[in-house]
Amino acid sequence: MxxxxxxxxxxxxxxxxxxxxxxxxxxxxxxxxxxxxxxxxxxxxHAEKVLVAACGLETYGGSIRPREWSPGCAGGSLLVRGLRWPSYGQSRAVGKGTGLFNNCRPSCADATIRRYPTQLTMTRVRRCQTDEGAYLFFTRATVRVRYPRGNPFGKRPGWRTDGTYRAASC
CATH class of the missing domain: 1.10.287 (Helix Hairpins)
Structure with missing residues (x-):
């Protein structure tokens, strides 16, 4: 066989x-x-995803769980890089990354960029009209930063709310 x-x-x-x-x-x-x-x-x-606006303006588009975020995309603006999103829902999203901060000394163009752990919390969902149609966007961003001792910004060490930004203009 x-x-x-x-x-x-x-x-x-x-x-x-x-x-x-x-x-x-x-x-x-x-x-x-x-x-x-x-x-x-x-x-x-059936749930529509909520977008994070690029540069704080929904007219520049948006994305879900972006790796970078800035409220203004200008030379002196805060920039958060390496974002990871442990929480991303229909009403709130929390991202963690590294914030790049400019102390503008001696000038914003010639300053030293400082990197600190940063948490970005996106809230206040609104429907915004764009050139491509109407989409849901987070419209408020709260930034928390972990400042070290002796930082050039005069902030106490530890986690501090650095600011609340308009994350979309609608």
């Missing part, structure tokens, strides 16, 4: 049934909510 053959045996009914069940299971996994990272977009299939 030859155990090595080039002929493929025809699949039996149980093999075809198992293959069909496996294909159905894979299709169900694609549409059924799962828990864990990255599953948020399918846990609420």
């Amino acid at each position: 030859n155990h090595y053959t080039t002929e493929r045996p025809s699949p039996s009914v149980p093999v075809l049934t198992a293959a069909l069940l496996l294909a159905c299971a894979c299709a169900l996994l694609a549409i059924v909510p799962v828990s864990g990272r990255g599953a948020e977009s399918i846990q609420q299939p």
Whole structure:
């Protein structure tokens, strides 16, 4: 008896049934909510996502869980980089990253940039009209910074609310 053959045996009914069940299971996994990272977009299939406006203006567009955020996108503006979003919901989002702060000494162009741990909390959801249509945006950003001892800004060390910004103009 030859155990090595080039002929493929025809699949039996149980093999075809198992293959069909496996294909159905894979299709169900694609549409059924799962828990864990990255599953948020399918846990609420009918909920419209809330956007974070670029540069504090919804006319510049928006994104979900951006990696960077600035209230003004100008040379002297605060910039938060490396944002991670442990919480991102329909009414509130919390991002953590590194804030780049400019003390503008001797001038804003020639100053030393300081980097401090920063928390960004986005709230106050409003529907804003853009060139592409109406979208939900977070319109308020509260920035908390962990200042070190002896920082050039004269802030007490520890976590401090650095400011509340208009995050979208609508």
